[in-house]
Amino acid sequence: MKLSTKGKYGLYAMFYLAQHAGNGPQPLKSVAEIGVPEDYLEQLLGNLRRAGLVTTVRGAQGGYQLAKEPQAITVGDIIDATEGPLSISECLSDEGSCHRAGQCKTRRVWEYLSNSINDLLQSISLQDMLEQEQFGITKES
Amino acid sequence: MKLSTKGKYGLYAMFYLAQHAGNGPQPLKSVAEIGVPEDYLEQLLGNLRRAGLVTTVRGAQGGYQLAKEPQAITVGDIIDATEGPLSISECLSDEGSCHRAGQCKTRRVWEYLSNSINDLLQSISLQDMLEQEQFGITKES
DNA sequence: TCATACCCGACTATTCTTGTCAACATTAGC
DNA sequence: GCTAATGTTGACAAGAATAGTCGGGTATGA
Numbered sequence: 147m148k149l150s151t152k153g154k155y156g157l158y159a160m161f162y163l164a165q166h167a168g169n170g171p172q173p174l175k176s177v178a179e180i181g182v183p184e185d186y187l188e189q190l191l192g193n194l195r196r197a198g199l200v201t202t203v204r205g206a207q208g209g210y211q212l213a214k215e216p217q218a219i220t221v222g223d224i225i226d227a228t229e230g231p232l233s234i235s236e237c238l239s240d241e242g243s244c245h246r247a248g249q250c251k252t253r254r255v256w257e258y259l260s261n262s263i264n265d266l267l268q269s270i271s272l273q274d275m276l277e278q279e280q281f282g283i284t285k286e287s
Numbered sequence: 288m289k290l291s292t293k294g295k296y297g298l299y300a301m302f303y304l305a306q307h308a309g310n311g312p313q314p315l316k317s318v319a320e321i322g323v324p325e326d327y328l329e330q331l332l333g334n335l336r337r338a339g340l341v342t343t344v345r346g347a348q349g350g351y352q353l354a355k356e357p358q359a360i361t362v363g364d365i366i367d368a369t370e371g372p373l374s375i376s377e378c379l380s381d382e383g384s385c386h387r388a389g390q391c392k393t394r395r396v397w398e399y400l401s402n403s404i405n406d407l408l409q410s411i412s413l414q415d416m417l418e419q420e421q422f423g424i425t426k427e428s
Numbered sequence: 429t430c431a432t433a434c435c436c437g438a439c440t441a442t443t444c445t446t447g448t449c450a451a452c453a454t455t456a457g458c
Numbered sequence: 459g460c461t462a463a464t465g466t467t468g469a470c471a472a473g474a475a476t477a478g479t480c481g482g483g484t485a486t487g488a
Contacts, residue, residue: 147290147366147373149397150445154376157393173464186447192466205455206463221396225288232288235295251416252298255362256290262407266400275392291476314433327478333435346486347432 149229155182156190156228157221163200164216164272171202171209190228197227216276222267232267234260290370296323297331297369298362304341305357305413312343312350331369338368357417363408373408375401 158180166172174191178184191210194200201213212219225232235256299321307313315332319325332351335341342354353360366373376397 147288147294147370149288149375151447152445153288154393154397157396161393171464175464183447185449188465189447189467195465202465203455204453204465206461207456208454208464210465221400229288234290251419252295252302254419255298255411255416256295258411259362259407263404266403270396270399275396278392278395292478293476312433316433324478326480329434330436330478336434343434344486345432345434345484347430348487349433349485351434 147234149225152190152228153225155180155187156194156224158182159187159191160194160199160212160219160224160272161275163210163212164219164276167212167216171207171211173209177210194224194227197223199223199227212272215273217271217273219272220268221270221275222264225267232260232263234263288375290366293331293369294366296321296328297335297365299323300328300332301335301340301353301360301365301413302416304351304353305360305417308353308357312348312352314350318351335365335368338364340364340368353413356414358412358414360413361409362411362413362416363405366408373401373404375404 159177159182162177162180163172166176174184174188177191178187182190191200191202195202195210199213199219200210202208202210235253300318300323303318303321304313307317315325315329318332319328323331332341332343336343336351340354340360341351343349343351376394
């Protein structure tokens with residue numbers, strides 16, 4: 147179980163935009179300095195735009211900027227937008243794939259895990275990241 | 288971010304073994320009745336054996352059984368054994384892939400998420416699953 | 429010794445990931 | 459209006475991962 151680079155890059159990009167909020171639209175070239183291929187990043191920002199997390203200004207001097215305040219955007223929003231909704235098990239989305247009653251006892255586990263992880267992701271906002279220390283990290287590595 | 292079938296099938300199989308604990312070794316054929324191809328399941332049970340979660344008896348009347356009590360085996364153990372350790376981001380395992388200081392602020396997020404999810408997975412045992420209702424599910428779907 | 433069962437490694441088809449590329453649409457500024 | 463800067467879109471492709479499949483072992487109870 148791991149995140150693909152889409153979610154990771156998406157968070158990088160959104161964090162970059164959060165850091166530059168208020169400075170006008172940031173062109174793709176600038177955002178790509180976080181270390182992501184431009185052509186690939188473009189796709190991800192497209193998804194983030196369609197999800198309503200960033201707005202764009204086309205043409206010269208255009209670029210990308212956050213569509214909302216940093217505290218109104220969560221890590222979960224970003225991962226949803228870039229990776230698609232996380233589904234621990236397709237049992238949860240596809241009804242009918244649990245063809246045996248015995249197996250369905252495990253379904254409740256997926257349900258519980260899925261809900262818990264979603265809550266977790268929704269509990270961290272870009273603002274929290276800007277402020278650091280805000281989301282429960284206490285132990286030193 | 289999703290689990291592969293390995294983790295899912297692994298949990299099915301382990302839950303099956305938990306349900307039949309005390310009835311002697313369960314042959315692969317029986318376990319496969321949960322709806323997993325025998326040849327594939329064999330690989331997964333091999334991983335579970337190497338992880339010390341099941342023991343096997345070879346030869347006629349042989350089969351697989353839990354290596355420990357159901358309360359001593361967690362969903363996290365099973366997923367680790369079948370899917371390999373979950374790594375949200377390779378930033379956490381591979382040092383040096385965070386090549387920019389700016390990006391590394393997001394690293395703490397992965398760290399936090401990773402720890403939280405691991406704790407979550409470790410908090411559910413097979414015994415909890417046998418007893419149902421035991422691992423925090425309260426809301427009706 | 430034979431049937432039952434686990435053990436192991438190689439092989440493969442399909443899908444997903446991670447980009448790359450080319451053509452197009454929009455707009456600011458001269 | 460022209461041009462350069464910029465976002466938009468969809469097609470394409472190499473490589474890796476997933477989800478099995480297969481063929482031959484080895485151990486053991488009857």
